[in-house]
Amino acid sequence: MPSGAARRPFLTAEWRDLAVLNFEVDPALLRPFLPPSAQLDLWRGTALVSLVGFRFLDVRVLGAAIPFHRDFDEVNLRFYVRPIGGSPEGRGVVFIREFVPRRGVSLIANTIYGENYATAVMRHDIRSGATHTSATYSWRWRGHENVFAVEARGEPTLPPGDSAEAFIFEHYWGYGRSTYRVDHPQWRTYPVTNSRCQVDGDDVYGAGFGEALARPPVSAMLAEGSAVTVYRRQRADQGAI
8 A cells, every 4th residue: 555645545536437448569569658667567478558438527636626627538548567576466557648628637647647648528428228338438639539439238247356357457556757556446347248449549649559459459348437546646766565
């Protein structure tokens, strides 16, 4: 767990309706984004990037709600790391870019946490029935519409500890110019039946990502989500443990 001032929550919220597409990439594509304190965390020997869309709800910073910034969407592209020579409990993610529709969110995240947020017009379409659940996220960037979606059938369940879902969702640290802890319970996931992705990876995320995101994903996931707590940042040289 975080120590000292980093134990105090900075932000509380709910993350809901998490749609995830996972793509295999050449590890060389990710190494320029690696912070000095981390190494790639591979899924069965494979480097993955994940396109993640979710709803950010009831956001409170230092316990206070900020007008017009309580509920919004986020879409991010991320990959997975663990501390060099550190405990497996320090497994976390590095964000290549995060999109939100609120400039204030981008400003806070980029200034305080050293992230790479950008502001865009965004939409979501969440549909939930007795047997069918789907989540679609879209955003407009440089005049082009980007969209991805995940469809599922059946009831959500807790995934096994050795599953791909557990690997993807159970990374509890953010790495960048600083490190920070994110706490949430284990998420229930739905049985996914279909997905689609129309994202200009090179334009949105940089050279090399277009080829990766144009291929079929190696897996697709849909999680219910939960309440989350984001703790205060630590210096990157302090590591995650």
